[in-house]
Amino acid sequence: MIVKLQTPIFHPNIAYEGDVCVDILSEWAPATTLLEVAEGLQALMRTPNASSPLNVDASTLMEQDSQLYLDTVLMWTAVHAGGIERPQYLQNKLQTVLDIIPQW
Numbered sequence: 581m582i583v584k585l586q587t588p589i590f591h592p593n594i595a596y597e598g599d600v601c602v603d604i605l606s607e608w609a610p611a612t613t614l615l616e617v618a619e620g621l622q623a624l625m626r627t628p629n630a631s632s633p634l635n636v637d638a639s640t641l642m643e644q645d646s647q648l649y650l651d652t653v654l655m656w657t658a659v660h661a662g663g664i665e666r667p668q669y670l671q672n673k674l675q676t677v678l679d680i681i682p683q684w
Contacts, residue, residue, distance in 0.1 A: 583617065590656040592628045592639035600624070601634045 583605055585598040593601040602624045605617070633639035642649040655673065 583621070588656060588660040590635070590638050590653050591625070592630045592633045592635055592642055593624055595634040599634060601632060 583600045583602075585594060585600060588596065588598070595601075600621065602620045605620070628638075628642060630639040630642050638649065638652075641652060651673065
C-alpha cells in the first residue's frame, strides 16, 4: 500500500515528496483496514521515530536541537498548511528564510 501526503510536512518519517514510513504500511495485508492505516498515521504524527528517517534533515534536527525542530515544524505548517497563527518570533524567522530563498 502506498500512502503519500499532498501537503508538505517537516517530519522525520515523511519524505519531502510526501512518502510515509510507518510500520503498518510495510506490513500491509488485504485485511488491513483504512481505519488501521489512519490510526498508524496518527500515531506516527504524535510520536516521530528519528531512528528510522525518510527525512534525515528533520531527524537530525529533532535529535540535535528539539526547539529548533519544533520551530521548523510550526513554520512549515504555517507556510504549507496555513491555519495557525504565527508567533512573532516565528514570523521573524520565516521572513529571514523567505529573504534567503525568494522563490518561495
